[in-house]
Amino acid sequence: MERKSGLAGLFDIAGGRKGLLIAASFFSVLSSLLQIIPFIVVYKIVESLLQAAQNPAGIDGPVLVRLGFLALGALVAALAALYVGAMCSHIAAFRILYEMRVKLSEHVAKVPMGYHVRTASGELKKIIEVAVEKVESFIAHQLPDVVSAIIVPLTLLGYLFWLDWRMALILLLPIGVGMLIQARMYGSDNGQRYYREFQFAGEEMNATAVEYVRGMPAVKIFGITANSFLTFRGAVDRYRDVSLEITDLYKRSYSLFSVLMGSLFTFAAPVGVLLLSGRTGDQAFAITFILFLIVSPSLSAPLIKLMYVGSGLREVLEGYKRIESVFAEPTVAEPRQAKQPSSYDITFRDVTFSYAEPEAADYKPVLDGINLTARAGEMTALVGPSGGGKSTIANLLLRFWDVRSGEIAIGGIPIREMGTEKLMGLVSFVFQDVHLFYDTIEENIRMGNTAASREEVIHAAKIACCHEFIGKLERGYDTKIGEGGTYLSGGEAQRIAIARALLKNAPILVLDEATAYADAENEHNIQRGLAKLVQGKTVLVIAHRLSTIQGAEQILVIEKGIIKEQGTHAELRSLNGLYERMWQAHIAASGWNVGKAQHAAAGKEAVNDELVFP
Numbered sequence: 001m002e003r004k005s006g007l008a009g010l011f012d013i014a015g016g017r018k019g020l021l022i023a024a025s026f027f028s029v030l031s032s033l034l035q036i037i038p039f040i041v042v043y044k045i046v047e048s049l050l051q052a053a054q055n056p057a058g059i060d061g062p063v064l065v066r067l068g069f070l071a072l073g074a075l076v077a078a079l080a081a082l083y084v085g086a087m088c089s090h091i092a093a094f095r096i097l098y099e100m101r102v103k104l105s106e107h108v109a110k111v112p113m114g115y116h117v118r119t120a121s122g123e124l125k126k127i128i129e130v131a132v133e134k135v136e137s138f139i140a141h142q143l144p145d146v147v148s149a150i151i152v153p154l155t156l157l158g159y160l161f162w163l164d165w166r167m168a169l170i171l172l173l174p175i176g177v178g179m180l181i182q183a184r185m186y187g188s189d190n191g192q193r194y195y196r197e198f199q200f201a202g203e204e205m206n207a208t209a210v211e212y213v214r215g216m217p218a219v220k221i222f223g224i225t226a227n228s229f230l231t232f233r234g235a236v237d238r239y240r241d242v243s244l245e246i247t248d249l250y251k252r253s254y255s256l257f258s259v260l261m262g263s264l265f266t267f268a269a270p271v272g273v274l275l276l277s278g279r280t281g282d283q284a285f286a287i288t289f290i291l292f293l294i295v296s297p298s299l300s301a302p303l304i305k306l307m308y309v310g311s312g313l314r315e316v317l318e319g320y321k322r323i324e325s326v327f328a329e330p331t332v333a334e335p336r337q338a339k340q341p342s343s344y345d346i347t348f349r350d351v352t353f354s355y356a357e358p359e360a361a362d363y364k365p366v367l368d369g370i371n372l373t374a375r376a377g378e379m380t381a382l383v384g385p386s387g388g389g390k391s392t393i394a395n396l397l398l399r400f401w402d403v404r405s406g407e408i409a410i411g412g413i414p415i416r417e418m419g420t421e422k423l424m425g426l427v428s429f430v431f432q433d434v435h436l437f438y439d440t441i442e443e444n445i446r447m448g449n450t451a452a453s454r455e456e457v458i459h460a461a462k463i464a465c466c467h468e469f470i471g472k473l474e475r476g477y478d479t480k481i482g483e484g485g486t487y488l489s490g491g492e493a494q495r496i497a498i499a500r501a502l503l504k505n506a507p508i509l510v511l512d513e514a515t516a517y518a519d520a521e522n523e524h525n526i527q528r529g530l531a532k533l534v535q536g537k538t539v540l541v542i543a544h545r546l547s548t549i550q551g552a553e554q555i556l557v558i559e560k561g562i563i564k565e566q567g568t569h570a571e572l573r574s575l576n577g578l579y580e581r582m583w584q585a586h587i588a589a590s591g592w593n594v595g596k597a598q599h600a601a602a603g604k605e606a607v608n609d610e611l612v613f614p
């Protein structure tokens, strides 16, 4: 569905709950009009008292009491109308808020990873939280307020014109000037520019605050010279400067507007006095004059409200623009009919890819003409110098990004024709950096298969060597991660991720440096667990420690975006090229006792057991 932009878009969203919002506006107007009744009652009481001034015995007590009750009744009814109106607008707003957040989160999950890399997480958080909240506040408070802030002054003015057009006319002067000031305040290019800067500075401060908190270890080490601290400090300073500039820009207009709106009766008073001086004894006019003095201040409240709505509206529209920009972000293209592969060989055919757009000045392919086949039931390992493109290959398989040219297929079916959901169902992934959710350990593992029973979760945890450390936690599998200081080490988190992957039991498994954090003993255990996990699957392993992938059926050496060498461990070593140099470096660095490792070079059996720790 085509999305409207700006105010039209905002009204379009609000239109989804039209009935509730019309009811809210109706009750808001009703409440404001009812609040005028006590003023009229005062007028009527003064009128009766003045008329009976010559003859106090003629005062009609019961009528005055009835008028008093009328005023009280009107106030109670006004409060009730205000309550009902607020209920309607809040129900509408929270429903809209809910729907908008759900749609935004769904959309954000479908956009390519490139968007998330480009967009600071603080910025996205601000859009989902703050901008949506502002739309809610606009719908819940400002929309009904606008209606009453327009209708009530118009009704009041009409009434005052009906009473005495001359005194009413003079009121138009401060009101008109006030409106002009408002239009200048909010409509000028300068004002809009400053406002955008203000918004931007606020967002920047928010985003850098997130980075600052994340970068706390660096701040602890480097103190106030740490980059994240300096950036945050700079953002706070900028926000302060822009806020002061805006205050400076608006201070005169705002003061003038407030003074004008707060002193409407001082405009009506001289005219009234002038008219009264020529009509000594005109009691009816004197009473009208009093009414003007009583009622005219109540004109200013809705007009001031209108000013706040104006300023709030601008904020909301800016926020809405941001929400629109997220919705405008194209999602990963999905096929009309998702195809299901019947086998799980992975093939890359002439795959070229770059993170930068091909038109960009710094364009350089990260992968250049990659051809590979990873067979089902076999382990294919990607090794090579850092930055060569190994993780990128895995990212492309998951369609985090789409290839620039060439094709990736599973079981002969291009992944583009498979549908993201199906594709994700086929692949288990253990990342370098594991993200654990703010939930129990059990649920974090169950994420791999939401239908799994507790026994299945525990079984997977045992294979992934998690069971023991989970058992040592006070609440075991029910421990909430992040709560009460329960944090897991990198190695423990990684094993939880392996347990998740075990539970998912997908036919394709991608391990990106899966045992990076494990200590020697645990790595040995994890490797045994993994051996169970990988059986019969298409396994793609990205590894730095060559000892873990010697048994792979196929090892691809990736350097600078191309496949430099390809073969088994033994074949690659005999080439005496890059792989052999890496192998030698690996042995030297890890201090393995390689007495038997040479023996491993001859075969591809599970060779981990053959490596002896010093």
Ligand SMILES: Nc1ncnc2c1ncn2[C@@H]1O[C@H](COP(=O)(O)OP(=O)(O)OP(=O)(O)O)[C@@H](O)[C@H]1O
Pocket: 117, 355, 356, 366, 384, 385, 386, 387, 388, 389, 390, 391, 392, 393
């Ligand atoms: N999101 C990204 N945006 C832009 N460039 C990226 C992005 N991710 C990786 N790169 C660049 O792409 C190249 C390949 O990176 P990749 O992570 O695939 O290498 P790798 O072989 O997995 O490295 P490592 O072994 O250090 O993890 C590098 O030059 C890297 O800087």
